Structures are given as C-alpha cells and as structure tokens.
Amino acid sequence: MGAVKTKRMPRAVREQQMLDAAVRTFGQRGYMAASMDEIAELAGVSKPLVYLYLNSKEDLFTACIRREARALTEAVRAGARPELPADRQLWSGLTAFFTHTARHPDGWAVLHLQARTHGEVFAGEVAAMRAEIVAFVTQLILAAAREAHRDPDFPEREVSGLAEALVGAAESLADWANATSGVTARQSAATLMNFAWAGLGDLMAGRHWSPPEDGDAPGVQAGRTSPVR
Secondary structure, three states: OOOOOOOOOOHHHHHHHHHHHHHHHHHHHOOOOOOHHHHHHHHOOOHHHHHHHHOOHHHHHHHHHHHHHHHHHHHHHHHOOOOOOHHHHHHHHHHHHHHHHHHOHHHHHHHHHHHHHOOHHHHHHHHHHHHHHHHHHHHHHHHHHHHHHOOOOOOOHHHHHHHHHHHHHHHHHHHHHHHOOOOOHHHHHHHHHHHHHHHHHHHHOOEEEEOOOOOOOOOOOOOEEEEOO
C-alpha cells in the first residue's frame, strides 16, 4: 500500500481527492469489486482516513453519485442558454451533456450503470437526478411550443413524453459514444438532433403523426399528419 501523505491539506480538498479515487475505482471496477483499500491507495491516504471522512463504502458511493449527478445537471443547465432559439438551446444542452459524459466516463458509469443496479437507495439518487433533467427538458420544449403556437396554455402533456424519450435516447447514445472510438460530443449531439428535431419541429408547426384507425389495413394509412388540437 502507498505511503500516507504527511502534508496537511484542507479537509474539503482531501475529501475531493478521495471522491476522485472512488469514482475512478467504482466506474472502472464496479461497486461490488471495488475495495476501500484500493480507493485509499489511489487517493494516497490511509483506509482509516477514508472511513473517518466518509463513514462506509455505502456512504462513499452515495457521495460519489451525488457529486457526479450535481456536476452533470449543472453542465446541462449551463449549456442550454435561455437566450437562444429552441433548437439552439436543445443543441447546446445536448452538446454540454455529451461533452461532460465523454470527459467523465467513470462518473457516467457510476451514474448510469453502477448506481442503478446496486440497491434502491442508490437507484433513487440517480432517479432524482434524471427527473430533474427530464423536467428541465420538458420546460424547454414546452416554452418553445407555446411560443410557436402563440398559446400560453399549450398543455405540458403534449411534450412531457417527448422529453422523457429524448433523455432516454441521450443516455443510450452516451453509452455508445463512450464505447466507440473517435465519436465526439458534437457528433453525438448532431445525431440526436437529426433524430429528434424533425419530430419536434412538426410539433412546433402544429403537425402530429397520427396512427392508423383500428380498422385500417396495415401500412395503408399510417404516417398521416394532423394539426394539434
């Protein structure tokens, strides 16, 4: 095990070093395989000091989830600048999301893979983060739809499902991009914009795709568009 550093350091700085080491270890090795010995060695501190600062492996993992979740939501909010048009807001928000997940792959692994599969408490922390992002995207799309339709009462239910689907697609695409060599954040954001914005653009213009009626023959009338009512 590495030697314990003797230089005095502010508690907050030392704690961030421990969290950095823990995120790297949990992200690369998984929650179950990660050991406190390994985390302490990577952080350059003694294992008792990790316990003193962060109590237990469970509490350490929770602290990692909360830190990474906060950093991701702040990055997305900062990226989607409200003074931009709707498509540019979405583009810049998605670019910020993919930039952050590409720069912090271990943090993304902690949030999207590890936390969701190792207990309800951990999963609940991530669910709260995801709900915040979905709510943010919902309001972004809703504001654009209300402006496009000149209708301040345009119902939120018309866009809430789209926001949920968009966030889910972004999560899956981030996994793919981080596992695929040479894919940039800009390319990932452009892929999702090309996939999603045509449909959102129809929504802004008041056009909906309508499913076939119950009695329609398969493939005959599917794909019709109709105005929003």
